[in-house]
Amino acid sequence: MAGSLGVVGAGAWGTALAQMLATGGHNVLLWAREPEVISSINAGAGNPLYLPDRPLAPTIKATGSLDELAQCDTLLVVVPAQHLGATVAQITQFSGDMVLCAKGIEAGSGRLMAQVARAAAPEASLAVLSGPTFAHEVAAGLPTAVTLACEGGEPQWDRLCPALARPAFRLYYSQDVVGAEIGGAVKNVLAIACGVVDGLQLGQNARAALIARGYAEMLRFGLARGARAETLAGLCGLGDLVLTCSSVSSRNFALGKALGEGAVAAVLLADRRTVAEGAYTAPVLRSLGRDIGIAMPITDAVCELLGGHVDAGRTVTTLLSRPLRNEAEQVPEGSG
Ligand SMILES: NC(=O)c1ccc[n+]([C@@H]2O[C@H](COP(=O)([O-])OP(=O)(O)OC[C@H]3O[C@@H](n4cnc5c(N)ncnc54)[C@H](O)[C@@H]3O)[C@@H](O)[C@H]2O)c1
Numbered sequence: 001m002a003g004s005l006g007v008v009g010a011g012a013w014g015t016a017l018a019q020m021l022a023t024g025g026h027n028v029l030l031w032a033r034e035p036e037v038i039s040s041i042n043a044g045a046g047n048p049l050y051l052p053d054r055p056l057a058p059t060i061k062a063t064g065s066l067d068e069l070a071q072c073d074t075l076l077v078v079v080p081a082q083h084l085g086a087t088v089a090q091i092t093q094f095s096g097d098m099v100l101c102a103k104g105i106e107a108g109s110g111r112l113m114a115q116v117a118r119a120a121a122p123e124a125s126l127a128v129l130s131g132p133t134f135a136h137e138v139a140a141g142l143p144t145a146v147t148l149a150c151e152g153g154e155p156q157w158d159r160l161c162p163a164l165a166r167p168a169f170r171l172y173y174s175q176d177v178v179g180a181e182i183g184g185a186v187k188n189v190l191a192i193a194c195g196v197v198d199g200l201q202l203g204q205n206a207r208a209a210l211i212a213r214g215y216a217e218m219l220r221f222g223l224a225r226g227a228r229a230e231t232l233a234g235l236c237g238l239g240d241l242v243l244t245c246s247s248v249s250s251r252n253f254a255l256g257k258a259l260g261e262g263a264v265a266a267v268l269l270a271d272r273r274t275v276a277e278g279a280y281t282a283p284v285l286r287s288l289g290r291d292i293g294i295a296m297p298i299t300d301a302v303c304e305l306l307g308g309h310v311d312a313g314r315t316v317t318t319l320l321s322r323p324l325r326n327e328a329e330q331v332p333e334g335s336g
């Protein structure tokens with residue numbers, strides 16, 4: 001018997017997850033930061049700010065009180081990566097299952113999401129939910145599959161399955177929390193790069209090359225940080241990379257496309273309401289890669305572009321003029 005469910009964060013993804021969880025008449029408590037989002041959802045008018053044109057189930061109740069959320073048995077935390085620590089710190093004395101849904105790395109500290117959450121909520125049982133999931137498709141009830149990586153292993157998986165799985169929302173078990181986190185965070189940076197290729201109209205060959213070489217970059221970094229190769233080859237790594245690098249529905253891809261078309265990063269990022277996590281993850285990912293001696297040329301190129309140091313065309317020229325090398329170089333032996 002699944003206990004009470006709460007979702008912390010009513011952006012596009014938090015709202016879509018609440019709608020998915022409400023399938024079959026389940027009650028869901030949804031924390032929103034903006035008063036207008038709370039009143040709109042509770043008035044039955046959905047969430048036009050973050051998930052327009054999507055009626056929501058009447059069993060979703062919105063609140064602005066994190067104290068109320070702290071009473072739930074299971075929490076999905078869906079605030080952007082850079083706000084995770086501050087938000088979780090306000091959910092006091094929570095000792096249930098906390099499922100982390102943001103895809104990013106904390107700037108400054110370089111911490112992955114579970115490290116951030118563990119420091120802020122030491123009693124919680126942590127899990128990471130990640131995979132190829134455009135919010136509007138999940139909210140529409142379209143079939144979706146994700147990785148659920150459980151720090152607590154199979155006992156936690158057994159608890160979370162009845163709470164989170166729905167007929168059109170399929171969970172796959174993993175115990176590789178680090179792999180699930182790295183897959184989701186790195187793919188956002190690579191999606192920006194794929195968008196640049198699209199904006200520059202470099203063609204489908206170039207995009208496929210970037211996905212494959214980007215995946216090599218994700219694998220190198222992930223393996224060095226203790227992720228498992230099969231996790232990165234799964235839904236939360238390669239699966240999400242392919243989705244996000246193929247569609248302007250991705251905010252990260254759309255950001256890169258605009259950069260490829262000549263827009264300036266600082267202008268694109270100023271005052272935007274929705275989050276393109278790759279823009280915040282890229283610099284900290286580059287720095288973490290350098291710390292452990294991992295070559296990340298695509299991440300470097302995205303950082304240069306975001307920093308306004310070069311234009312998109314020059315970035316591509318730099319990538320293309322790198323020395324020719326063995327395709328498998330720097331991928332540790334036995335990693336697949
Ligand atoms: N949208 C998707 O399709 C999707 C799918 C999977 C994962 N994600 C991930 O989910 C996370 C949330 O993304 P989203 O798409 O729901 O967001 P969004 O871009 O739709 O909305 C931004 C969210 O950030 C919140 N926010 C802004 N400032 C804040 C602060 N100071 N403290 C706490 N919250 C603050 C807003 O209230 C809002 O909920 C991201 O890490 C994203 O990568 C998104």
Ligand SMILES: O=P(O)(O)OC[C@H](O)CO
Nearest residue numbers: 131132133134250251252
């Ligand atoms: O819109 P994006 O680029 O944040 O991508 C959304 C999801 O992460 C896709 O799985």
